[in-house]
Amino acid sequence: MRPPSPIGEKEMVLKRGSWTEEEDKVLASYIKKHGVGSWNSLPEKAGLQRCGKSCRLRWMNYLSPDIKRGKFSLQEEQTIIQLHALLGNRWSAMVAHLPKRTDNEIKNHWNTHLKKRLMKMGIDPMTHKPRSDASTSPCGRGKKGWNLSHMAQWESARLEAEARLVRESRSKQIVPSLTNQHPLTQHTRPTSNQLTRSGRPECLDILKAWRGIVAGMFVFPTQDLSSPVSTLCFPFNGLADTECSAGWREITTTEEAEELLDTESASDVDVDAWLDFEDSGVVGNYDGVLGNSNCWDGVLNLPNFS
DNA sequence: AAAGGCTGCAACCGCAGAGGA
DNA sequence: ATCCTCTGCGGTTGCAGCCTT
Numbered sequence: 001m002r003p004p005s006p007i008g009e010k011e012m013v014l015k016r017g018s019w020t021e022e023e024d025k026v027l028a029s030y031i032k033k034h035g036v037g038s039w040n041s042l043p044e045k046a047g048l049q050r051c052g053k054s055c056r057l058r059w060m061n062y063l064s065p066d067i068k069r070g071k072f073s074l075q076e077e078q079t080i081i082q083l084h085a086l087l088g089n090r091w092s093a094m095v096a097h098l099p100k101r102t103d104n105e106i107k108n109h110w111n112t113h114l115k116k117r118l119m120k121m122g123i124d125p126m127t128h129k130p131r132s133d134a135s136t137s138p139c140g141r142g143k144k145g146w147n148l149s150h151m152a153q154w155e156s157a158r159l160e161a162e163a164r165l166v167r168e169s170r171s172k173q174i175v176p177s178l179t180n181q182h183p184l185t186q187h188t189r190p191t192s193n194q195l196t197r198s199g200r201p202e203c204l205d206i207l208k209a210w211r212g213i214v215a216g217m218f219v220f221p222t223q224d225l226s227s228p229v230s231t232l233c234f235p236f237n238g239l240a241d242t243e244c245s246a247g248w249r250e251i252t253t254t255e256e257a258e259e260l261l262d263t264e265s266a267s268d269v270d271v272d273a274w275l276d277f278e279d280s281g282v283v284g285n286y287d288g289v290l291g292n293s294n295c296w297d298g299v300l301n302l303p304n305f306s
Numbered sequence: 307a308a309a310g311g312c313t314g315c316a317a318c319c320g321c322a323g324a325g326g327a
Numbered sequence: 328a329t330c331c332t333c334t335g336c337g338g339t340t341g342c343a344g345c346c347t348t
Contacts, residue, residue: 018316018342040333056334092336107337108315124312 014047019058023048027055028063061104068100072109080106080114085128 004293011281015023030046034061037045039052048055061067076098091103091110098106115125122130 016318038333052333053319053335054317060335061316103336104316111338112314173347 019062023050024058031059031063061102066100067102069105072101072113076101077109077114081118081128084110084114084125088126089268106284118137185211267288 019027026046026048030042030048034045036042039056042048042052042055043050046055050058079097080094083097087093089107091107094106095101095103118125118128124130160196
């Protein structure tokens with residue numbers, strides 16, 4: 001991708017820019033054989049003319065077998081939006097909730113897709129609140145308008161979730177305080193005792209905490225709130241599905257969402273409207289996404305909870 | 307068909323924290 | 328207590344490829 005920069009004395013031997021297939025093979029086979037060890041000494045041992053940092057990045061973001069590549073599912077996008085509302089730009093913390101995705105991938109997807117989508121919806125992607133200057137905000141248009149009381153509920157839920165996490169962290173000494181700093185500006189790195197053996201932070205299960213509170217705000221169909229994050233489900237009236245709790249069905253791809261529309265009434269959910277954002281950037285039908293509910297229901301979960 | 311604009315994303319950069327000397 | 332090295336993080340860059348005119 002990136003062309004070689006001006007060559008410094010030390011950089012005479014260090015290659016930069018895009019990785020070649022050959023380099024990938026060398027790095028992958030070395031790590032497979034010897035493990036990672038010290039990244040700084042790895043290039044020399046492996047016979048690569050790269051800096052250790054570059055090798056680490058290439059492995060972590062591309063070559064590692066623990067990486068799932070390809071399009072983000074609707075479910076993953078929902079999770080990212082929810083997590084961003086709680087954590088801000090703490091991509092590494094989100095990784096724990098998005099199996100096999102890298103922080104770089106999440107960050108890129110947020111910056112290139114989700115952020116723009118929220119902005120088009122008239123939502124400030126940093127605060128997750130409606131923008132005051134959003135004259136064409138779909139949430140502010142039409143007869144429904146922005147539901148401020150739901151926004152207040154959302155903010156209240158968010159703060160309460162943070163407070164709960166702080167209480168838990170004090171008792172377990174696992175998670176850093178989320179209230180010392182605003183989540184959107186927090187820049188606290190996990191300490192070593194917050195990391196698992198794999199180097200990842202302990203799963204804080206922020207979403208679970210959040211849902212625990214939101215469950216009290218909205219009328220949910222039977223749902224297992226103790227489920228891991230990956231079991232975000234859409235309500236699905238009248239469908240008995242063994243994969244999910246009664247009345248819920250897991251949707252992981254846009255194709256499944258479309259199929260759902262084809263086969264069910266889906267009266268409260270206009271998935272097409274959502275998909276329009278993905279495919280064409282059309283903003284006009286956001287009210288359709290919202291159905292009878294409010295913006296956050298639409299943005300976060302598509303379905304009409306209330 | 308060509309030129310210019312836009313988008314996606316791999317890769318780089320600088321910085322901060324942890325831990326060892 | 329201080330310095331140094333290593334690692335990991337978030338922000339940014341810039342090219343390839345696609346889209347529009």
